[in-house]
Amino acid sequence: MRGAKLRKKRNLIRQFEAAFPERDLRPLEPRDLPELAEFAAKSFAAEQQTASLAKEVKMWPNVLAHLFAPELRMGSLQLRVNGCLAGFAIFSPLGKNCFDIHFEKVDHALKGAPQFLVRELAVELLKLGGELMNREQDLGLEGLRRAKESLDPLYLYRRSILTPRVAR
Numbered sequence: 001m002r003g004a005k006l007r008k009k010r011n012l013i014r015q016f017e018a019a020f021p022e023r024d025l026r027p028l029e030p031r032d033l034p035e036l037a038e039f040a041a042k043s044f045a046a047e048q049q050t051a052s053l054a055k056e057v058k059m060w061p062n063v064l065a066h067l068f069a070p071e072l073r074m075g076s077l078q079l080r081v082n083g084c085l086a087g088f089a090i091f092s093p094l095g096k097n098c099f100d101i102h103f104e105k106v107d108h109a110l111k112g113a114p115q116f117l118v119r120e121l122a123v124e125l126l127k128l129g130g131e132l133m134n135r136e137q138d139l140g141l142e143g144l145r146r147a148k149e150s151l152d153p154l155y156l157y158r159r160s161i162l163t164p165r166v167a168r
Contacts, residue, residue, distance in 0.1 A: 009115045009119075012111065012112035012115045012116075013112055013115050013116050013119055014112075015111055015112045016110065016111060016112025016113055016115070016116045017112075017116070019110075019111065019112070020081045020082070020110065020113075022081065022082045022083075023079065023080065023081050023082075023086075024079075024080040025077060025078070025079055025080075025120050025124075026077075026078060026080075027075065027076050027077060027078070028067065028076035028077075028078050028088060028090075030068055032078065032085070033064060033067075035085050036064070036078075036085065036088065037064055039085045039088070039105065039107075040060060040103075040105055043105040043106075044056070044057050044060070046108075056103075063090065063102070063103065067090065072092065073092050073093055074090060074091070074092050074102075075090070075091050075092065075099075075124075075128070076088060076089065076090045076091070077089050077091075077117070077120065077121050077124050079106070079113065079116070079117050079120070081107075081110060081113075086106065086107045086110055086113055087104075087105060087106030087107060087113055087114070087117045088103070088104075088105055088106075088117075089101055089103065089104045089117060089121045090102045090103040090104075091121070091125070093128075093130075094134055096129075097129055097130055097131040097132060098130065098131070098132040098133070098134060099125045099128070099130045099132070099133055099134070100134045101121070101133060101134065101135045104117070104118070104121075104135070121133075
């Protein structure tokens with residue numbers, strides 16, 4: 001989080017920390033699933049509807065059902081403000097030192113919460129041996145794309161859609 005390019009993000013994080021001293025970060029636990037499902041449903045409903053988002057919403061019940069399956073090696077981080085869920089991230093290892101961020105949802109009404117969660121997620125992944133973070137797709141939303149670009153990424157892949165080939 002160094003350099004002039006990330007100054008605005010640092011300021012938003014400081015504002016969040018000052019406004020919400022009663023915050024907690026911890027992994028998700030099975031007892032959190034009902035609150036997680038409700039929070040995600042509200043987040044999905046608030047987002048601009050796209051084909052990519054529709055696929056994400058369709059897949060979400062499977063995530064809830066298998067989040068704690070040990071063979072999937074999923075990790076998570078939840079942000080709680082004043083005891084209430086304010087954001088979460090779900091990730092898994094992708095190679096030796098890279099982590100794939102599958103889901104990241106935050107209450108955008110809490111100024112600076114998205115930036116705070118991303119910073120704390122990066123800290124957590126560093127503890128796990130991570131050096132790289134793949135934040136997945138931007139759902140075709142320009143705001144998400146700009147947010148990802150503002151983190152000074154090493155790589156940006158062009159958008160594409162894979163479709164299965166029909167055997168002839």
